[in-house]
Structures are given as C-alpha cells and as structure tokens.
Amino acid sequence: MLAAQIFAVIIFIGMFVMIVLDKIERHYVTLGSGILTLTVVFGICMGNLNAILNTLAFKDFFTRDFWYQLEESESAGINWATILFIAGMMVMVEGMAKAGFFRWLCMKIAFLVKCKTIPIFITFTIMAAVLSMFIDSITVIMFLAAVTVELAQLLDFNPLPMILSEIFCANLGGSATMCGDPPNIIIGTSLGLSFFDFLTNTGIAAGIGLVVAIVFLYFAFRKELVSKKAEKIDISKLPDPSEAITNKKDFIISSVIFACAVILLVTHGTTHLTVATIGLFIGALTLLTAGKHALELLKKVDYKTLVFFIGLFIVVSGLEETQILDKIAMFIESISGGNKRLMIAIILWVSAIASAFVDNIPFAATMVPVIKNLSAASGMPITTLAWALAIGTDIGGSATPIGASANVVGTSVAAKSGHPVTWGRYCKKLAPATVIILLVSTIYLFIIYL
Secondary structure, X not given: OHHHHHHHHHHHHHHHHHHHHXXXXXXXXXXXXXXXXXXXXXXXXXXXXXXXXXXXXXXXXXXXXHHEOOOOOOOOOOOHHHHXXXXXXXXXXXXXXXXXXXXXXXXHHHHHOOOOHHHHHHHHHHHHHHHHOXXXXXXXXXXXXXXXXXXXXXXXXXXXXXXXXXXXXXXXXXXXXXXXXXXXXXXXXXHOOOHHHHHOOHHHHHHHHHHHHHHHHHHHHHHHHOOHHHHOOOHHHOOOHHHHOOOHHHHHHXXXXXXXXXXXXXXXXXXXXXXXXXXXXXXXXXXXXXXXXHHHHHHHOOHHHHHHHHHHHHHHHHHHHOOHHHHHHHHHHHHHOOOHHHHHHXXXXXXXXXXXXXXXXXXXXXXXXXXXXXXXXXXXXXXXXXXXXXXXXXXXXXXXXXXXXXXXXXXXXXXXXXXXXXXXXXXXXXXXXXXXXXXXXXXXXXXHHO
C-alpha cells in the first residue's frame, strides 16, 4: 500500500505541475495521468482489479440510483453523472447560441445599462451569484461566459476579467444553498439539513462575501474593464435585440428547453431525478428539436473539457483508493483537540486549500464522518462544523483553475473564444480574492457560532 500511496501522490503532483506549466494541453495531461494511475497504482502496486473497475465506474450506468436517487450516495471513481450533465448542458447551450438566444440577451443588457462596461460587470457578477444559488454553477457559467464573449465582441472589450469574476461569484453563490454546489448536497443529505438551513446560515455568509468580492474584483480589474469604444457607443445605432434572433421558432424552443433545465435542477431534490438524468434528457431534447442541425450541435461540444474531467476523476480516485484523503482527514481530527475556534478554522481552511487542488466532491464526502466524530468528541454542534466545511469546500475551489467544475468550464469557454487563461493570470486575481472571502467567512463563523 505504501508504494501505491507514493505513486498516487507523485502522479497527482506531476499532473498538477504539468497543468501549471501549460506546455501540453490539459486534457492530454489528465488523461495520461489517469492511465498511469490505473496501470501503476492500481495494477502494478496494488494488483487490485476491483479498484480499477470501481474507478472506471461503468456499473453505475446500470444502477437505479444513477438515474433516480432517493438518498444521496457517495460516488467513487469517474463521476459519470457529472460528465453526462456537462455534456447535456453543452448541447443545450450550443442550441441556444444557434437560435440567437445569447446575442439577444447581450443586446437586452446593452440597452438596459447603456453599454457601459462597469454596470455590465456588476450586473453579471451578481447574476452569477444569484443564479448559482438555485442552478448548478456549471450551467450558470456556461450560460454567462457565452453571453460575456458575445457582448465583448460587440463592445470591443476583453471578456476575461468578467468571466473570471463570474466564476468566482458563481462559486460563492453556490455556497449559499443546499442545491447550489455538489458538496452541499452531500453534506446536507448526510446530516439531515434542509435548503433553508443552508440559506439562513451559509447564505448570510455568502451575501456578506458577495459584497466584499464585488468591491475587490472591481478594483482588481477596473483598468482592464475600460473600453473607449463602449463609452462612445450610440445606443440608437445598435441593432434591435429582436434582430439577434436567427429563427423565432428555434428561439422559443431553446428558451423552453432552458426553462425546463432550470425547473428540473431546482426541483431535483423533490423529483429525485439525478443530474445525469437531467443532463441526458436536456441534451436529447435539444438534439431532437434541432432536427437536421443535430449533428452540427454535437460537433461543437467541447469534448476536451469532458476528457479533462474523466482523467481528473481517475487521478483523484487514486488518492481515495490509497487512503490519502483519509489520512488528511485523520490529521485534521488529531491536531484540532478541544479548541473550538481552532477546530472551525482548521475545517474551513484545510477544506479550502484541499479543494483548490482536489475535486471538492470526494473531499466533502471524506470529511463528513470526520466532523461527525469531532462533534461527538468535543460537544461542538455538528451544524457549525457543517457550515465551515461547506464554505471551505465551495469557496476554496475558486483559488485555482481546476478547483471547481465551473472554473474548468468557464476558462474553457474563454479559451475556445480565443482568450486562453493561464494559471498565473487566473491565480494572480482570484487567489487573493479567495483568501479575503475565507477570512471574512472565518470571522463570521466565530462571531455567530461561538
């Protein structure tokens, strides 16, 4: 097991370094690292065929819980539900774009804020946070990033500052509710917490953090947001928003499909339909209504991002199967002792730091039993530790381009439109913002719960 643990860590660190160096396309890096994990860690070191099969997780497709889930279960290996969901949303977004939905929305916003980039920036960041409270942040970023690119082309400004700010605020907004981010679903269902439990606890922290974040991001990006062309735009000369609609029938259909996606995602806790079912249904519905254009939509799907996720899930599974994540959890438990402030700070900050590099879904699942034990041993209310874990895993993921699914999707949309995001560019702005919001959240937890 020791050899397997060493190689699992080496492969993970090597993958991370390669992604940071950005010399090879990241989907090749994660896929190659995933293959190494399967062959070296599981095959040679462990000789465990079951570990390989569990990681590939093909059997999940044939279980009821994959499509219709009455109780939240911890996923292992490749999270095919996430892959299917993202793929379905990508197809839907391409269908909406083809119908002119995003350009129509761009023009509407341009008219409302008189084509001023700063008001657009503020509006979009708030929209990202609010939508992510009820809709998966991946969907929100796919939608807003596409709109931002369209608007940037129209008004001649750099879309990267807005896309990065949208990513950050989407992750922040996702921490506010139980359905806003996958870790919250795991924490909430495992501990019997409701939508309104999150809203009245992490929701308040997220609201405070949003105000601070918008102020910080505005000053961080204000010089890049200035667009001389945008300041001189004559609104009367802009085309009417309705002219952006390429086909009224397709526009109506794509709008209805988007509304269905929103309703299904908001109510999936009640309907028990999984994100895999929702993603597959929405994608299939888009293709069916697209008719002869279905193949065109399929060709536009960003398959590189999907491959990136598959490789990343395999490498993280290597850390899970070799019990590296368990060791991290045990370390937190051992050093916290009986100091309640230290306990909250450790849970929040370690979760945040880990989530910046490791997928926050398996980390949250690993940490839930840890906070249960900490609560029983120390007398600390389990809910207090739950809020610290939720805030840490949700917000900490904003610090790096691979820390959360929304980050990967948002930067991919930017790169696809000709605006690649380097690690240095991303971390220079959003890592400090993440630290500031985590500090604000720590103070909030200390004041309210101790």
